Amino acid sequence: MEEVEKISKALKLVERYEDYLFRRAWGMTFITLGLLAPLNALLVLKAQMIAFILGMGTEAFISLASIIITLTIIALTIYFFTSATIVVSRRRKFSFSREMPHAFAISLIWFISFNVTRFFPERFAAVSWLWAAGCASLLSYLVLWKAQVHKSFRELLVTGLILLVASLPIALLSEAAVAETASLIVFTIAFVGGGFYSIVTASKALGEGEEAT
Amino acid sequence: MGQPNEIPEIGGAFSAPHRLTIMLVLYLHKRVRFKDMQKLLQITPGNLDHHVRKLEQAGYVKTRYVLSWRPLVAIEITEEGAKAFRDYATRLRKLLEKVK
Numbered sequence: 001m002e003e004v005e006k007i008s009k010a011l012k013l014v015e016r017y018e019d020y021l022f023r024r025a026w027g028m029t030f031i032t033l034g035l036l037a038p039l040n041a042l043l044v045l046k047a048q049m050i051a052f053i054l055g056m057g058t059e060a061f062i063s064l065a066s067i068i069i070t071l072t073i074i075a076l077t078i079y080f081f082t083s084a085t086i087v088v089s090r091r092r093k094f095s096f097s098r099e100m101p102h103a104f105a106i107s108l109i110w111f112i113s114f115n116v117t118r119f120f121p122e123r124f125a126a127v128s129w130l131w132a133a134g135c136a137s138l139l140s141y142l143v144l145w146k147a148q149v150h151k152s153f154r155e156l157l158v159t160g161l162i163l164l165v166a167s168l169p170i171a172l173l174s175e176a177a178v179a180e181t182a183s184l185i186v187f188t189i190a191f192v193g194g195g196f197y198s199i200v201t202a203s204k205a206l207g208e209g210e211e212a213t
Numbered sequence: 214m215g216q217p218n219e220i221p222e223i224g225g226a227f228s229a230p231h232r233l234t235i236m237l238v239l240y241l242h243k244r245v246r247f248k249d250m251q252k253l254l255q256i257t258p259g260n261l262d263h264h265v266r267k268l269e270q271a272g273y274v275k276t277r278y279v280l281s282w283r284p285l286v287a288i289e290i291t292e293e294g295a296k297a298f299r300d301y302a303t304r305l306r307k308l309l310e311k312v313k
Contacts, residue, residue: 003305010234017238017245017253207252 020206021084026153027198028080032073034191037129038184040069045180102147109143110136126180127171129187134163155201159194166190226271227301231256231264239274239290240298247276247286273297 043050043065051061081103113136117128137160144153166186173179227233231254238245238253251261265288268274273294279287290298 004309006230006233007237007305009230010237013234013253014238014241017242017249020249020253021242203252206249207255 016206018084020202022081023153023155023198023202023205025080025084026155027195027202029077030155030159030191030195030198032076032080032195033133034188034193034195036069036073037191038188040066041129041180041184043069102143105143106140109139113139123176124171126176126183127167130163130167130170130183133187133191134160134167136160137163153198155194155198158197159190162190162194163187226268226273226297229264229267231260232268235264235268235288236273236290236294236298239288240295244279244287244289246279247288250288268294271297 044062047058047062047065051058054061056064113132114129117125117132120128120131137156141153141156141160144156163186167183170179170182170186173182227236234254235250238250247258247261247265251258254261256264265274265276269276271294273291275289275291276286277289279285
C-alpha cells in the first residue's frame, strides 16, 4: 500500500508543522504579553501627566488605556492561536478528529491567575503579577504535558520558573516604586526572552527529524 | 484486497511524495511560507521550487509575495487544488474501507 505509506509520512510532517505553529503562536503571545502588559503598567504610573496632556480625567485615561491594551492582548492571542488551529479544524473535515479541551483549560488558568492578584495585600501588588504569570506558565506546561497533544513546551516551564524565582527577592523589597520597576523589568525580560526563544527553537525543530521521503 | 493502482491518478501531480506532502499541508493550512515548507520537507530551495512549479502547472497551487517585516514568498492552495485533493482523499478512504 504505497499510497497509504505516502499519506502516513505526509501526516507525520503535518503534525510537526502543527507543533511549529503552536510554538510560534506561544512565542508571539509571550512577546505581546511581555511588551503590552508592562506598557499598561507604565501608562498607569504616568497617567496623571498623560491625561493632563490629552485633556482628560486621570481615572478615565487609566480605564481607557487598560481596556484598549487588554482587548489588544486578547485579540492578538486569539489571532495567533486561531491561525495555528486552522490545521486542526480542517483536519476534522478530513475526518482526522482531534479534541482540544486543553485550550479551554489553559485560557481558564490564565484568566483565574491574573484575577486572583486582586486579593493579594497591597504590598505584594507589584510582585503578584509575577506570581500570577509564573503559576499560569507552569500550569499551562503541566496541562500540555498531560494532554500530550503537542510536544511539551519547555519554554513555558523555564519562563514560569524564572518568574517565580525572580519574584522572591523582589517580594522582599520594602520600596514600592523599586519593586514595581523591578517587576516590570523581570516580566518583560522573561516573556520577551521566552517568546523569542520559542520562535527560534520552533523554527529549528521544523527542520529536524526524519526526512520526508 | 485492494491494489494501489485502484486510486486513479490526478494528472500525475501527486505522484511524488514531496508533492503529496505539499498538497496535504496546504489543504490543511491553505497558505504556508516557502521557507517553512522547505524546512519541513528538508529539501533545497531549488528542489522545492521544482515541485511547486509542477503543482502550479497543474493549477493546484500558486505562489505570492506576502507583506511582512521582510519579503516572504508563500505557497497557497487554489480552489481547484483543494477540490482535487478532497477527491483524492475520498478515493483513498473508499479504498481503505474496501480493504477493511
